Amino acid sequence: MEKATFAAGCFWGVEAAFMEVRGVADTTVGYLGGTTQNPTYEDVCSGTTGHAEAVEVTFDPQIISYEQLLDLFWDIHDPTTKDRQGPDRGSQYRSAIFYHSDGQRTQAQASMDKAQAPGRFRDPIVTQLVAAPVFTPAEDYHQQYFEKKKKAFL
16 A cells, blocks of 8 residues: 545545545545644644645555546646635645655656646646655544535435
């Protein structure tokens, strides 16, 4: 199993998209890229910690490749808007790929270059490419949020 970590706006929807992928064994939503140790949701939402809402994806590379996960990442959000996705605004909603190895960094850069090709996006990509820092899992009520809410309505 390998890990991949992505920030693409509110982590609930990002997690839901990756949970549907064959070969993804687990997802965990959380925070990374900031200065506060063990931040809470309220800390991150204040916009003062520097953290991004992100999803850590555990995947089986025998079933799905990192490159395929990157393709999904580009498809599920707008990587051309700085510090926002849809109605959500703030640096915690930024677009970022947090790589776990030099190989992931190389693949992510190639994927970003490919995504930036003429015709894909109207504006330049602003996605950050950053070595994965410490990942702090979000509070339990955020984990598999949409799945929990769906069950509550059934």
